[in-house]
Amino acid sequence: MAAEPTDQDEIFTDASELSENDLFKLSLELTKLPKEELDSIRKIIGVAPTEDIDISSLDPKTLNRIRMYMRHSVIRWKNLQFVVMDTPKNKSMNAYVQICKHYNVTTVCCLTRPEYSKQKFEENGIDLHVLEFQDGSSPPSVVVKQWLKLVKAEFGSKTTNEEPTSAIGVHCAAGLGRAPVLVAVALVEYGLDALKAVELIREKRRGAINQRQLHYLRKYEPDDNSCTIS
Structure with missing residues (x-):
């Protein structure tokens, strides 16, 4: 059973429940973002400016931060x-x-x-x-x-x-x-x-x-x- 969402978690779908298809779609959406927005996401989740964002390696809380960012x-x-x-x-x-x-x-x-x-x-x-x-x-x-x-x-x-x-x-x-x-x-x-x-x-x-x-x-x-x- 997924943990109860904290005040930093996205409230609509717990990221720990994302399927492989969901992760693939999120990765695809990231590739469509301009460089300045990708740089902003890297800064928010603590990834180095030159480092690729590997969706499959991220924990649920970090995935939620990315999903929240992409909604604005x-x-x-x-x-x-x-x-x-x-x-x-x-x-x-x-x-x-x-x-x-x-x-x-x-x-x-x-x-x-x-x-x-x-x-x-x-x-x-x-x-x-x-x-x-x-x-x-x-x-x-x-x-x-x-x-x-x-x-x-x-x-x-x-x-x-x-x-x-x-x-x-x-x-x-x-x-x-x-x-x-x-x-x-x-x-x-x-x-x-x-x-x-x-x-x-x-x-x-x-x-x-x-x-x-x-x-x-x-x-x-x-x-x-x-x-x-x-």
Whole structure:
């Protein structure tokens, strides 16, 4: 019988129960990742930068860390950087915090009703902001205003060509609708075309942004002239 999952373990399927086929699929997914993401995984699991990641030799806890890492997406444009995630659970909070610390995330926006304690975030200097709105819908104006206020506080009112040094974490339930659409809103506010913003996000997060949200973004007009491209 598999051991009870700890707070660092992935809660959906215990990695100790993965079949050979599951391990093969995970290995295949790793080969498709760009070098920078593979380097990030190596750093998180403590593997040397020049060392190959041998899935078959890893213990269940390390496999879970890899699987948790691969469930988030990093959206970068100029000096803006967002980490899009699905919702954490109490038993997976350590892994989420580790990802946040890796990208220097000090602000996390929760767009659904949180089903976890914010204690782990607080203990690691991460502020949690709940901006809940309906699943599958477009964000109401009050949420957009609160979101853009947080984005401006993190990145300033203008974009630069410098590499991002921090990021904002954002999650909804699956990380495919509400979180990506708010990231797209931020990118549009800072000067990126709406359809290009959607394309950029979908390159990193397949299946993101439904048709209703896409229609919203096509019609969206930036209402904050202080967010500009430089």
